Amino acid sequence: xxxxxxxxxxxxxxxxxxxxxxxxxxxxxxxxxxxxxxxxxxxxxxxxxxxxxxxxxxxxxxxxxxxxxxxxxxxxxxxxxxxxxxxxxxxxxxxxxxxxxxxxxxxxxxxxxxxxxxxxxxxxxxxxxxxxxxxxxxxxxxx
Numbered sequence: 691x692x693x694x695x696x697x698x699x700x701x702x703x704x705x706x707x708x709x710x711x712x713x714x715x716x717x718x719x720x721x722x723x724x725x726x727x728x729x730x731x732x733x734x735x736x737x738x739x740x741x742x743x744x745x746x747x748x749x750x751x752x753x754x755x756x757x758x759x760x761x762x763x764x765x766x767x768x769x770x771x772x773x774x775x776x777x778x779x780x781x782x783x784x785x786x787x788x789x790x791x792x793x794x795x796x797x798x799x800x801x802x803x804x805x806x807x808x809x810x811x812x813x814x815x816x817x818x819x820x821x822x823x824x825x826x827x828x829x830x831x832x833x
Contacts, residue, residue, distance in 0.1 A: 693717050693727065695761065703760030704753050705772065709735050712750040713795070716757050722799045724758035726750075729792040741786040747795075747821040748778060751811030754795045755827055776806065776826040785820045787813075793820065805829045 695703060695716035703716070712734075715727040728750055730737065736746025752775055763770040787793045793815035801808040806826055813821040 694719055695757070700757065703764065703770070704756045705770075706753060706756075710749075711753070712736070712746060713753045713757060716761060717794065719758060719761050721762065724754055724761070724797050726754040726757060726795045726797075727792060728795065730787055730789050732789045734789065737789045740789050742789065743786065744781075744783055744821060747786070747813045748781070748811075748823065748825075750795050750813060751797060751809075751821075751823060752825060752827070754797045754811065755807070755809050755825065758797060758799075759829070772830040773807075774828045774830070776828045779824050779826075781821070781823040782819075783821050785815075785818065787815050787820060791815070800824070805831050 693715035697714035700714055701707060713726040713728050717727050718725040730742045736743045756773055760770045793813055796812045798810045799807060800810055806828055809825050811823055812819050
């Protein structure tokens with residue numbers, strides 16, 4: 691399957707820039723769900739002892755959610771709002787990917803109330819969930 695958005699285009703949909711970009715493709719996208727891909731390089735700032743850290747995976751989930759918003763805005767030809775993590779909860783850690791390997795991340799929108807979006811994120815490698823969590827993301831509204 692070819693990605694909807696590849697590594698050379700991903701920064702058009704998220705505010706982060708190198709070396710803080712933690713997704714490199716948008717694989718599937720709908721208004722309520724998105725699937726991203728990421729290849730972890732040895733040089734990644736979140737690699738410790740040959741593994742991608744939990745902090746890196748949580749940032750990956752947040753960036754996957756941001757890419758979803760960015761992609762939706764691009765489809766509608768409207769400006770992309772800034773988003774901020776308001777809270778992270780229900781974090782479950784089952785493992786971590788080794789450097790020089792890839793994984794996918796699934797983000798599902800659970801609820802949207804005013805400018806707060808509740809998402810569920812899962813980092814998945816070889817069919818196994820490595821990390822899951824919920825995040826509240828605050829979307830900055832224009833005045």
